[in-house]
Amino acid sequence: MTRISVKAGQRVFLDRLAKMSGQNVQQCFQCGICSGSCPMLENMDTHPRKIIRMAQFGMIEELEQANTFWICASCHACNVMCPRGVDLPRLMEALRLMTLRKNQNKVEPSRLPGEMIKEYPQIAMVSGFRKLTG
Amino acid sequence: MKVLYYPGCTLKTKARNLGDTAVESLALLDIELEELSRWNCCGAVHSLADDDLIHLVAPVRVLIRALEQGGGRLVTICSMCYNTLARANRVMRDDPEKRKTINLFMDEEPDYQGEVEVVHLLSMFRDEVGWDLLRERIKIPLKGLKIAPYYGCTLQRPREVGIEPVGRFDLMKHFIEALGAEAVSMTSADRCCGSYQILGNPEVAKDASSIILADAGKSGADALVLSCPLCEFNLDRNQGVLFEEGRISKVVPAFYFTQLLALALGVDPRRCHLELNSEASIGLLRDKGIIAS
């Protein structure tokens, strides 16, 4: 098994990630089934498997720059297939919240076009705001 | 039989084609869907962070209202509501620490321990109504219509709330067949439609929906059947846009399962709110002689 050592700053980040997501990223043995099951893969700059690898190594900057968790649709296709029981959607949620809780919204409700508000079903608005605003 | 149900916000407005047809069809099957007298939005998605309990308050409040109204169980028709309520219910039932925190926070409410059983209407057809009875009550069999079941994400995942094991689509298949239509299978039956990304990253969501519609086209289906207003928007109502943008080459409309049920039970098509579906939906039903031209 790979031995992974992380520095103090990384430790704080990783502990927070673990606490929020309830996941132990070291469980992952990098089989890539999550990436293979992900319907949003084509639009991600970093595959879900790689996100876990980055988390295992405490690569905070790279993690923060990835678009993966903003593209993730919380579809749970990955976690029902993971042979190691990693709940990747929870990890994605924790990564989203780390930004959203700094008051940095991914969608600005006040700037949505009127057309969209008129046309979109409530369920799109509610779920979108829940996932993409703080 | 009287059954307590939770409509959720979309069924009362933009998805009346789902809500109204459910109530009307069930009445014809001698089941009265009794609306929860007080309810709020469930939040549409389950909270996935352990320190984000505040978003469980809304669904738990709905469950408490159901318990107060005498509901040992609560039926949902929208599959996203189902998923959100069923998962919140499991947290309250199985996680003593979170249960305690939430109950303390909601101090104006009675303590809740996950007593209500959250049921999706599709499961009720399988487990209570039964396919034989459903078949008997059909007045206008949907003959000649090839329909692909589309489950999306929330009816089967995560496994602990799935109405059927991951990868099995028998429930909707039996439902379609009971209505007299032909069930067609497609590989994307449980592939995500793009979901809420239609708000944040519309291009990404459109990519996701187009893959499913292309697959439906290849499978030979005339239409999809589904149970979620967000899937319906992405896959059906938005289909004109996908076609205009050259993302799909064949139009495959989608219907709510309750709309097809209502039509097959002989409900007046004007009350099935087909005007809320994509344009192609009415044309298809006319072509197949299911509604008058």
Ligand code: SF4
């Ligand atoms: S499927 Fe699970 S074990 Fe495999 S790479 Fe993904 S997270 Fe790791």
Ligand code: SF4
């Ligand atoms: S939950 Fe997110 S990461 Fe997992 S398969 Fe779905 S879109 Fe991909």
